[in-house]
Amino acid sequence: MAPPARFDIIAIGNAIVDVIARADDALIDAEGLTKGSMRLIDAVEAERLYAAMGPAVEMSGGSAANTLAGMAALGQRCAFIGQVADDQLGHVFTHDLRALGVAYDTPALSAGAPTARCLILVTPDGQRTMNTFLGASHLLEQAMIAEDRIAASDILYLEGYLWDPPLSRAAMRRAIDVAREAGRKVAFTLSDAFIIDRHGPDFRALIAEGLFDILFANEVEIGALAEEADFETAVAKVAAQVPLLVVTRGEKGAIAIRNGERSAVDAEPIDQVVDTTGAGDLFAAGFLAGLAEGRPDAECLTMGAICAREIIAQVGPRAQTDLKARIAARLG
């Protein structure tokens, strides 16, 4: 048995500030972007695209960090590992996590790259198209992984995005070993289909080894991971290898399969989708918070759906409404 945990969850993720602008479909087309996707860009492209974008709003982001922000708002004890630079955007990111009570003290990179930013174009349909300059974030070294904290957290939560840069990939691999040696659970989110395109074999090997206790995916990602076009076939294939699989399906809601037992939830009704940025991240926040509270999977799914709904009804991936009150009003 592992000793009592200091944190309900610790996450390793990219430390990113989002730069969010409204855009029409013509700009998405002119830039040759794939609506709804995420792509990595370098500093030069970031400058060029920024100049082509309309006026923006800045808000802390990062997939796993968004999830933690949601969980912290729901009362969970959270810790974060991720690297900003010692600059104004880095201070913004750090402030916004700490202000929620998240334990976060990965040292800021003092030179070499600025804080990561994600240029997000939100089209009138509410879809977000992301262009990420990873900056200091992808230079996260293994030495920055606070192993004592990982060992003292019930769940280690990792985002697939960090699997791409070699430095952070090695750090993640080490973190998994630390968590497992300490008898903790490991949760993983696949993040984006392009990550699976590049690292599918890695992920399939990790899953086969039994290293992931909880896996989050959306419909596209689960198909890519399973290499199966049919949704149910893909789900069945992956669910057979992971103790708890959670798949989000946008307007069709979400499902969870725990050791063969399936739960499902509808998407929450919404008048207008303002901005889908962070929808998956906040779904994970609600689900994991429910799990930490010992709720049945069906309720965890409902919590995920409520949090996702709140975030797509606003601009940006950090909730400006009271998530806890929204959950309490529904589930008590």
Place this chain on the structure above:
Amino acid sequence: MAPPARFDIIAIGNAIVDVIARADDALIDAEGLTKGSMRLIDAVEAERLYAAMGPAVEMSGGSAANTLAGMAALGQRCAFIGQVADDQLGHVFTHDLRALGVAYDTPALSAGAPTARCLILVTPDGQRTMNTFLGASHLLEQAMIAEDRIAASDILYLEGYLWDPPLSRAAMRRAIDVAREAGRKVAFTLSDAFIIDRHGPDFRALIAEGLFDILFANEVEIGALAEEADFETAVAKVAAQVPLLVVTRGEKGAIAIRNGERSAVDAEPIDQVVDTTGAGDLFAAGFLAGLAEGRPDAECLTMGAICAREIIAQVGPRAQTDLKARIAARLG
């Protein structure tokens, strides 16, 4: 006769990025703040208060800059003078104005102070309480005033906030002379009661000299300027000295008095006041855009009320909705 103008308006104002966080009344009380006011703070106090604030959103701000952003969105030709530092927040401010088509190329300060920021606490009633660290903004020197642009703009628009720092005050005084020598109009917004407390005699002297063609004030400011407690008495006193006086009255709407002739408008109906940040700035944007379009005062007031309504229905002082469409739907 002045030659045809290149710009409908040129503004001189503080170049500020807003940092906006939800706050409860207890924080306002604990910090000893006056709800709804603006106060100036130094770098140390800015760090301390930021640490006490919740997670925030960053958005370009600055009173006159907000007004220009609104006017640019309404199709006016705008130019801005104001000083940021060469840092990330400075780039954000510069981007957001240029992305709207505003001509803005005051050189960024390369050392000595960071870009100004305004820490804004928004209480559940939608009121904003502002704490401004002026940084590079208040170091605007007279040499930075683009005199050729002022001479080539129909209206020079100045914010009272810039009257406070000695450097920018001298720059503003020179700008007024340049505009008048070129046969242009000068518009002035009183900004905040504390500015009038400090510089009332200056303002009264400028008005007596006939240097302001258009004056914007709210109820508190007009009383402070006139040194009259009764609203109508204060309005009558100032209106006798200014060709066009515009007074905003919050929920009670606004009035304009042009050479003794009075127009009035009700406030636009709104379901929920989300955040009053920028309400006065956007009222001025709508009013001045109407003026530039040659509309009667009553329509200018309506345009101001529509723009103010849009901005208090959202977080932050830069419109995320289509102001032009809102105006067109009402006035054509």
